[in-house]
Amino acid sequence: NLLLTLGAEPILGRNFLPEEDQPGRDHEVILSYDAWNDLFGADPKLIGKTLMLGDEPYAVIGVMPRYFHFPPTVPVMAAFPSKVAAFWAPLGLTVRPEQRDWNMLGVVARLKPDRTLVQARADMDFVARGLQQEYPGQNHDIGLRVEPLLNQVVGDVRPALLILLGAIGLVLLVACANVSNLLLARSTTRQIEIAVRISLGASRSRLVRQLLTESLLLAFAGGALGVLVAYSGTFLFRALSPDSVPRLGEIAINGPVLAYTFAVSVMTGIIFGLAPSLGASRADLTQSFKGDGPRPTSTGKHSQLPSTLVVLELALSLALLIGAGLMLKSFLRLEQVDPGFRLQNLLTVWLALPEARYRMPQQRLAFYEQAFQHIQALPVVKSVGAIDDLPLSGIHGGGPFTIEASPTESDVSAPVAYRCVVSANYFRTMGIPLVQGREFTERDRDGAPVVLMINETAARRYWPGENPVGKRLSFSTGSTQPTWLAIIGVVKDVLHDGLDSPAKPTIYLPFLQAPQEFMVTVVRTGVDPSSVVSAVRGAIAAVDKDQPLLMTRTMADIYSDSAAQRRFNTVLIVALGTLALLLAMVGVYGLTAYAVTQRVHEMGVRVALGAQRWDVLKLVLSQGLAVTLVGIGFGVAAAFVLTRFLSKLLFHVPRHDTVTFV
Structure with a gap:
């Protein structure tokens, strides 16, 4: 009744019957979808036919759904290139009831609605103690551990995926801050247009709605492009992902993903388009028609917002880059570990008689x-x-x-x-x-x-x-x-x-x-x-x-696969950190270039009054350097806080590693 307990039914044929789980019965087998498709060409007439598994004949009675994999993938078993079952047969055919030292079975149970995991653990501890007392020779120091099945499926991978999701969120924030700065710059160049609209009777709320609509259109365009890139990227992601990532075959662009992308696009369009829209709607009609709208200077809220956004970009990208550096250093340490044997020119041949x-x-x-x-x-x-x-x-x-x-x-x-x-x-x-x-x-x-x-x-x-x-x-x-x-x-x-x-x-x-x-x-x-x-x-x-060979693999491949999950995490976080840094660099460049274009008149006056070229250059560089230093300060502080989430993913590297921070 394992499949019934899991709530799983074959898509073809039938499930096991209770009487089939008895020693001495005829051999029945249920196939996985992949085995049915890859080995037998998805032949619907396979039901009722006999297969030879080892030296024993088995009658095929069913085929499970495509994404049914049980037991779940086992990340630590690096030696196996595929960690999913291809066939299921009743346990009664192979169990040896006279052996009390065969304690390697995993039991799956579904809790009653009124029972908790804590109560189940207490009940099973009582059972384990009873077995120890009844069979002290065989059950001495043998206990039972009760865990949620979900933890068995995603437990080892969940922290890494959550950290990757957080890193992607930071990159999104950096990109949105860049877009917000671009919208601020664009709103400044549209002061005359906005002033004309106001003079013709447009209300401030009407202007804000128009500018927010433009921001949302940009966000939707970015979201749509992101979906297209992600659609092709899922194939690359699946190819690069280690087998230890559970439910890898289910990764796809589907309804929930599109809804999530739409929601994120709306939120980013509104949140990061609101400040430029509100700022542009406050245009001074007199100064705008004179062609003397607000110019960024060293003071004023209008000039501080772009700098603040760039500081945010730098801080987030630096925090992410420090995390990437810690992951990279950790992986390099892992690569230096001596496994205790020589890897070169070693073949493994797996046999089961x-x-x-x-x-x-x-x-x-x-x-x-x-x-x-x-x-x-x-x-x-x-x-x-x-x-x-x-x-x-x-x-x-x-x-x-x-x-x-x-x-x-x-x-x-x-x-x-x-x-x-x-x-x-x-x-x-x-x-x-x-x-x-x-x-x-x-x-x-x-x-x-x-x-x-x-x-x-x-x-x-x-x-x-x-x-x-x-x-x-x-x-x-x-x-x-x-x-x-x-x-x-x-x-x-x-x-x-x-x-x-x-x-x-x-x-x-x-x-x-x-x-x-x-x-x-x-x-x-x-x-x-x-x-x-x-x-x-x-x-x-x-x-x-x-006698078939279960599997042949080189020891070098097994060694590589044992570090595959950490390698995958490191590559993604380093890529995201590098991308965030590039976006932040673009942000600093954009801020500096925009400030220069807005201060051309001021610089001309300074040169006319005797300022040298180096003096003007220092003026520009000082503004960019000041923003950079503030961003670095906040980034280091943020990294001290955020790297605590990386602790479980690091190997022989402290989360406040001085060399990495420097």
Whole structure:
């Protein structure tokens, strides 16, 4: 009933029936719209036909709507180029009720109208405590977290999008201030026209309405042009956006966007056209007909408004540019992070062995050992290794463990670490240095003493000031007969969750003692790794011709994608900051040029009285410099306040970074 709980219905076929969620039933599957369209040409006759998923036949019973994606996209899983499901099948086909350590399911619930999130959390905490008491061996330190589904969909991206929206708003204000200054300048040149209208009986309100209408027409023209640019820009935006931006495919110019654009155009046209309209409607008839209307001088409200608008432009653009500088510096710091391994010439090959053919550990072991041998035999391959949880993928398993001879206290939580299964040649293939002890070898297999390795973070946290090699630990927490595993080596830290997430305590187990169905084979090559994909596929087909490759990606691409969201944010904010600065520069130039044209008569008098060319130049520059300095002062002050919203997006850069402000 997951789809019913979500309120989603297939556009073709039907939903799952309650009795289909039982073990032993026939296999049914519902397709995503993209899978139906891309793989089967949107064939409406596909309903009722049988597909082979892995080694199992599935009957197609439905197709979901185009924009239905569940589970939501997972931003941290940088290894996957596509993070949306293509098929849905009843859980009853794969669940193993006898296993109580399979605690990786996510439950979706719809709250009753009279219940709150706080109450739901309290209820589920009670359930979790009950499971811990009933199954202390398996549910020790296993809890439940209740979160709104919306947070799962947009939680990680919402702050960045809100900041980008704010930055765009600042650019809009700068542009509107520029337009307002242009309207002020134009109203000054129309003094005679306005004076004639007043003398013919036009009321002040009539003049204000006319000038506001002209301002609104300008705003509508700008809004219409903006919609046209945005229409073509959405394609570029989708192409540049990382996959971690949720609901990316829904970005379009639609009714709400047009209504929003219309509303913004009306507001900007009225707000920024009001001051020029009111100023122009106060024209002095006598001075206007004499051709001696108001001229900007160093005093007077009429002359101060253009300068005030330019100060506003400079302040906003400088605040935005400082934010862009902080983001850029943060991204450069992120690019300098050492992931813990060598990226160059590294190919990843994702494999999942079907349980029907590889149910026994010996079968999995035989497949992977033969596959490694065939890949290693390729002339361009230097070494081959494998791991179940690839670095930078955001995928990891783990849990609590017990340290031998370590005192346990009831109020102290058990030590916790990520847990990875790796092949004997994995660390050498990845270029992960050994710090202490030894690496896994071919002798660390079933029947030999059970061993493990740890990373530096685990060594520092759980064996501070000690040599952990030779120490023993057990994953059988709460058991009276624990199985102890000896630490044989310590390796350098590797980043698993992303470049901006520090290394966590990690335990490595030998693949030969714990063969898995799902493994990522890493291949170190002497050439461009993407050029050997077909050869690697052929090597795997030589072992099992029916075994598909889930995915092949270079480690350099995975590394790049792990920083994609920050790169995207940085590029947009730097572009907006640069645009705002250019607009502010145009504003300063426009103010200075307009002031010069209005003071030509005054400058002529000064020259006639003996002023030198440099004196006149200083007069002009002093006005522009004064406005600039005031704008810089307000901009720095605004940046001190506004950069606090950037704190969550910065990486190892303080929000009041002195170098960036200078």
